Amino acid sequence: MKTAATIISEIARDAEAQAIDTCAANAKVHYLFVDGNDRGQGPGDYSISPFDQSHEDFLLASGASGPFRTDGDRGYEGEQGGKAIADLSEKHAWAEDHCRAILYISDERLDSINHSVAASLSAAQLAIATANSNNVSVFTHYIGPPTSPVAPHYHMMSDQTGGRTVITSNMTDISEELYVDILSSAICDGCGVGCARADIPDISPCIHISWGDSACDCMEGDDHEEVFITICNCYGNVTLRNVRISALVIVDQDGVVAPNLPDGSPSSKIWPTGPICFGDIGPCVDGEETCVSRDAMIINRGLPPGDWILRVVGLCFDVTHHYDTFEQEYKFTVCKN
Numbered sequence: 072m073k074t075a076a077t078i079i080s081e082i083a084r085d086a087e088a089q090a091i092d093t094c095a096a097n098a099k100v101h102y103l104f105v106d107g108n109d110r111g112q113g114p115g116d117y118s119i120s121p122f123d124q125s126h127e128d129f130l131l132a133s134g135a136s137g138p139f140r141t142d143g144d145r146g147y148e149g150e151q152g153g154k155a156i157a158d159l160s161e162k163h164a165w166a167e168d169h170c171r172a173i174l175y176i177s178d179e180r181l182d183s184i185n186h187s188v189a190a191s192l193s194a195a196q197l198a199i200a201t202a203n204s205n206n207v208s209v210f211t212h213y214i215g216p217p218t219s220p221v222a223p224h225y226h227m228m229s230d231q232t233g234g235r236t237v238i239t240s241n242m243t244d245i246s247e248e249l250y251v252d253i254l255s256s257a258i259c260d261g262c263g264v265g266c267a268r269a270d271i272p273d274i275s276p277c278i279h280i281s282w283g284d285s286a287c288d289c290m291e292g293d294d295h296e297e298v299f300i301t302i303c304n305c306y307g308n309v310t311l312r313n314v315r316i317s318a319l320v321i322v323d324q325d326g327v328v329a330p331n332l333p334d335g336s337p338s339s340k341i342w343p344t345g346p347i348c349f350g351d352i353g354p355c356v357d358g359e360e361t362c363v364s365r366d367a368m369i370i371n372r373g374l375p376p377g378d379w380i381l382r383v384v385g386l387c388f389d390v391t392h393h394y395d396t397f398e399q400e401y402k403f404t405v406c407k408n
Contacts, residue, residue: 086250094259153194170261188326220326303360317385318345
């Protein structure tokens with residue numbers, strides 16, 4: 072993150088000024104790093120101008136009092152993004168009748184690098200609940216592969232608080248143009264875009280994955296195994312359109328991808344990795360799901376024995392529902408000539 076922070080620090084102020092100009096916002100912007108030290112000590116590698124104040128010191132200076140959620144765990148506490156977002160959402164003295172937004176930038180899990188993927192998810196859920204309770208929109212920039220097991224946690228925080236997520240895989244993708252775009256969203260859309268949001272229920276396809284496992288033929292550490300991915304529309308009143316999976320990834324119980332062999336080659340890989348397209352899937356008929364299947368190949372070359380997880384990453388689809396509009400009357404008055 073040190074390299075990315077250095078790049079961003081060099082473009083942040085100019086990008087901020089351009090972003091404010093896009094909507095003539097009366098914005099007050101603070102640049103903070105997640106508290107990475109016991110208070111009273113130097114900030115170390117976490118401080119790069121203009122990110123020269125920890126979020127805890129900022130809250131204390133503005134009159135807030137601890138304890139903070141980021142206190143207590145001293146292991147890579149500079150990566151406790153979910154807890155820091157919760158602290159800022161709840162304890163910052165936000166101006167009344169102003170938009171409230173937090174932009175969080177990181178390349179790690181949301182509850183410290185040395186904690187599990189499950190802990191990262193829990194931290195994201197804490198951030199979402201606290202941000203929504205305080206009318207804060209969370210915007211995120213995740214620097215890492217879109218197939219990372221924690222990338223969805225960044226999307227969750229922004230999607231469920233009215234914000235937006237940007238993912239860049241490489242440091243070379245970070246530019247002033249990108250940050251003008253990101254900061255314009257955070258500064259100008261912190262209160263939403265001014266449009267009503269329809270109350271749409273959660274809709275999710277049914278996914279089934281199977282392979283030829285049996286008592287006499289299980290998946291082995293050196294093996295080729297054909298896998299069938301079936302996606303079904305279990306709704307009778309909608310069509311799922313342009314259904315696709317971004318990637319298939321094999322991870323262990325903590326969400327860590329399968330290890331490489333000593334020669335650097337993967338111990339397990341999937342072909343194709345993605346995207347895998349399923350097209351349109353119509354409504355279920357006569358109580359039977361409408362399904363579309365695709366196949367993939369798991370290729371193991373020295374994968375250690377044990378329990379592994381086949382993770383479906385980036386399931387995307389559109390939902391189409393037909394409505395018949397009702398009659399509606401509008402009164403108007405005709406004046407005398």
